[in-house]
Amino acid sequence: MCGVAGVVSRGSMSLGNDLLDMLWCVRHRGLDATGIALYEQRDLVRIRVTLPDPELAGELLETVGRFAQATEHRLYQGEGIFTFYDALLDMDPDQIGELHRAIDAHPRLCVHSIGRTLTVYKDQGDAAGIRSRHEIRAASGTHGIGHVRLATESAEDINAAHPFTTPLFPELAIVHNGQFTNYFNLRRFLESKGARFKTRNDSEMAAHYLGWQMGSQGLDLEQAMAAALEDFDGIFTILAATPTQIGYVKDKLAIKPLLVFEQGGVTVFGSEQISLTPLFADVFADEMDPGTVRVWSL
Amino acid sequence: MVVVDAATLAKRELNRRLNSLLAEGETAIEVQNPGSMHNLGTALKGRGEITVRGSTGFYTGGFLEGPRLVIEGNTGWYTGDNMLAGEIIIRKNAGSNCGPSMIGGTIVVHGNTGGRAGLGMKGGDLLVLGSTGRWCGQMTMGGRIIILGDVGPGLGESMYRGLIHVRDPEAESKLGGNVEFHPISADEVDSLAQLFATHGVQADPNSFMSVRPMTSGRHHYTIFNPQLSGADGR
Numbered sequence: 001m002c003g004v005a006g007v008v009s010r011g012s013m014s015l016g017n018d019l020l021d022m023l024w025c026v027r028h029r030g031l032d033a034t035g036i037a038l039y040e041q042r043d044l045v046r047i048r049v050t051l052p053d054p055e056l057a058g059e060l061l062e063t064v065g066r067f068a069q070a071t072e073h074r075l076y077q078g079e080g081i082f083t084f085y086d087a088l089l090d091m092d093p094d095q096i097g098e099l100h101r102a103i104d105a106h107p108r109l110c111v112h113s114i115g116r117t118l119t120v121y122k123d124q125g126d127a128a129g130i131r132s133r134h135e136i137r138a139a140s141g142t143h144g145i146g147h148v149r150l151a152t153e154s155a156e157d158i159n160a161a162h163p164f165t166t167p168l169f170p171e172l173a174i175v176h177n178g179q180f181t182n183y184f185n186l187r188r189f190l191e192s193k194g195a196r197f198k199t200r201n202d203s204e205m206a207a208h209y210l211g212w213q214m215g216s217q218g219l220d221l222e223q224a225m226a227a228a229l230e231d232f233d234g235i236f237t238i239l240a241a242t243p244t245q246i247g248y249v250k251d252k253l254a255i256k257p258l259l260v261f262e263q264g265g266v267t268v269f270g271s272e273q274i275s276l277t278p279l280f281a282d283v284f285a286d287e288m289d290p291g292t293v294r295v296w297s298l
Numbered sequence: 299m300v301v302v303d304a305a306t307l308a309k310r311e312l313n314r315r316l317n318s319l320l321a322e323g324e325t326a327i328e329v330q331n332p333g334s335m336h337n338l339g340t341a342l343k344g345r346g347e348i349t350v351r352g353s354t355g356f357y358t359g360g361f362l363e364g365p366r367l368v369i370e371g372n373t374g375w376y377t378g379d380n381m382l383a384g385e386i387i388i389r390k391n392a393g394s395n396c397g398p399s400m401i402g403g404t405i406v407v408h409g410n411t412g413g414r415a416g417l418g419m420k421g422g423d424l425l426v427l428g429s430t431g432r433w434c435g436q437m438t439m440g441g442r443i444i445i446l447g448d449v450g451p452g453l454g455e456s457m458y459r460g461l462i463h464v465r466d467p468e469a470e471s472k473l474g475g476n477v478e479f480h481p482i483s484a485d486e487v488d489s490l491a492q493l494f495a496t497h498g499v500q501a502d503p504n505s506f507m508s509v510r511p512m513t514s515g516r517h518h519y520t521i522f523n524p525q526l527s528g529a530d531g532r
Contacts, residue, residue: 028336254413257375257394273374273393274334274355282353284372284391287412290432 002162002177003029004258005146006239006269007279008246008296015040015141016121017131021278023146024127026271030150033161034130035122037113037146037173039243040139042088044071045096047114048121049085049103050078050159060085060109067091067099079133080124082158097215100167101196110159110198115171117142117243122161142298143246145239145269147175160201168195168211171243176203177256177271178235186231206238214242222295225249229293237288239269247295254290261285267296300324304338305331313340320344320365334374339367342384356393359386362403375412378405381422394431397424400441406497413450416443419460423493433474435462435509444490446501453477454509462509463490469507476512483508 003026007018019036027034045068049060057075064070068091077083091099093116100111113120121134126148130136147162163173180186183202186209191197193216195208206228213224221242228238229249237256238249248258248269261268261276261283268285270276276283288294300319304312312329316339319327325346332338336355339348343363353371360379367386374393378386378400386405394412397405400422407424413431416424419441429447436452438460448466455474463482466472470479482490482503490503 025334272334272355273353273372274336277334282371284353284409287394287431290413 001029001150003148003271004175004177004239008143008267010142012141013138015144016136019144019146020127022275023148025275027126030148032151033124033149034127035147035161037120037163038144039117040141045089048112050110051083054083063102067095096170097167113165118171124158145175145241160199164204164207166207166211169215174207174240177237180234182233221245225293245297249293252291258288259285299326301328303330309337320346457511463506465506477509480508482506
C-alpha cells in the first residue's frame with residue numbers, strides 16, 4: 001500500500017520528529033520499511049551510505065578520501081545486515097554528484113543521501129524503529145518528506161526503501177506511492193543516459209528520471225514533474241523535494257491519495273488525514289486532484 | 299447513554315463493544331476521542347444511535363446494518379462501504395469514495411466530499427449538502443445521489459443504473475460518459491421532498507435536475523487512455 005508524508009516548516013527544529021510521528025500514524029500502510037528525507041541548514045556536506053559488510057569500510061573511506069576530508073564520521077550497525085556510514089565532509093559541493101556516482105559504482109555500497117542540506121534516514125520496520133536505531137539530532141530545517149513501504153514491486157531491502165536520491169541531480173529526494181507499468185522501458189532509457197540503478201524498486205526510476213530532467217535537460221522541478229506525468233505509465237503519487245522546493249505529481253486516475261493542509265506558515269502532506277493529526281489535531285485537508293502537478297517554493 | 303472512550307481501545311475491541319451494547323438494547327452510545335481511527339463502526343447491527351465526538355478515518359460504518367451512526371467531525375475515505383441499512387450522518391466533511399457499493403440505508407454529508415462519491419452504488423441514498431469532487435456516481439448500479447452544492451467533472455461517469463440529482467448550474471457541462479441530463483420528474487420531486495423532510499434539509503426539490511444513465515447509443519468508455527509513446531520513443 002505504502003504511504004507518503006511531507007512537512008514544510010521554515011526554521012523548524014523538529015522536522016525529523018514530526019515526520020516520524022506522521023509516519024507512525026500510517027504504519028498500517030507499510031511495515032516493511034520507513035524513511036525520511038530532511039532538509040537542514042549546515043556548513044558541511046553530510047553523507048549517509050550503507051555497507052552490507054563492515055569490511056567494506058576501507059574501500060568506502062578510500063573513495064570518500066578522493067573527494068573530501070571527513071571531519072566527523074561514524075560507522076554503526078543497523079538492525080539487519082547493513083552497516084551505516086554517516087559523516088560530515090569538507091568538500092567542494094560541486095563534486096557531490098561525482099562522489100555519489102563514485103560510491104554507487106561499487107556494487108555493494110549504496111548512497112542513501114549526500115548533500116549540504118539533505119539527509120536521508122531509511123531502514124526496515126516502522127517509524128519507532130527509525131527513531132530508536134538512528135541518531136536524528138535536532139537541527140534547523142525547512143522541509144522534509146517521508147514514506148512507509150509495503151514492498152510489492154521489488155524485494156525487501158533497505159536500499160529499496162524510500163526516499164530515493166540520485167547523482168543526476170544532487171539533493172533531490174523523492175517518495176512514491178504506487179507502481180510503474182513502464183518501469184523497465186524507462187529504466188533502460190535512463191541507463192542509456194547515465195543513470196546507475198542500485199535496486200530493482202521501480203520507484204528508484206522516478207528519482208533518476210526527475211534528476212535527468214532537472215540535471216542534463218535543464219528543467220525545473222515543476223516542469224520535470226509535468227514531463228513525468230506524460231512519460232510515466234501506472235499508478236503514482238510522487239512527492240519530490242529539492243533544497244528550495246517541494247512538490248507533487250499525481251497520475252490521472254488518482255488511486256493513491258494525497259492530502260495537503262496549510263496553516264500558519266506550515267504545510268503538511270499526507271496519504272491519510274490521520275497522519276496530519278500529530279501536527280494539527282483535527283483538520284479536513286484538501287485532497288489533490290488527479291493528473292495535477294504543484295510545487296511550493298521556500 | 300453509554301460513553302465509550304476510543305483512546306483506550308483497539309478498533310476491533312471498540313467495534314466488539316459497540317455491537318455488544320447494541321445487542322443488549324442500548325439505544326444511545328457516545329464514542330469519545332476517536333482520533334481519526336480507521337474502521338470505526340464496522341459491521342454494526344441493531345437499532346440504536348451511536349454518536350462519535352470527533353473525526354474518523356477510512357471505512358467508517360462499513361457494512362452498517364441498521365444503526366444510526368453520527369460523526370460530529372470529518373470522515374476519511376470509503377465511509378459507509380457496502381452498507382446495507384441504517385444511517386450515517388457526517389456533520390462536517392467526508393473524504394473520497396464516500397458510500398462505495400452502498401446497498402441500502404442513507405448517508406448524509408453536511409459538508410463536502412471528495413472524488414468518486416457513491417462509486418458503484420447499488421441502493422440507498424447518498425445526500426451531500428455541500429459539494430463533491432470528480433467522478434461522482436461513477437459506475438452506479440442503483441441508489442440515488444443528491445448533491446446540493448457543486449459537482450466535479452465526470453459526473454455520473456459510466457452509470458449503469460441509479461439516479462443523481464444536482465442543482466449545480468454548471469452540472470450539464472461536467473457530465474461523464476453514457477449519462478443524460480433531464481428535468482426532474484414529478485415522482486422524483488415527491489421522493490426528494492420526503493427525504494429532505496426526514497433529514498431537515500432546507501432545499502426546494504424543484505430546483506434540481508436529474509442525471510440518468512443513457513438507455514441506448516452507449517459509446518466507448520474513455521476512463522483511461524495510456525499514451526504508450528513517451529521517453530522510450532525518443
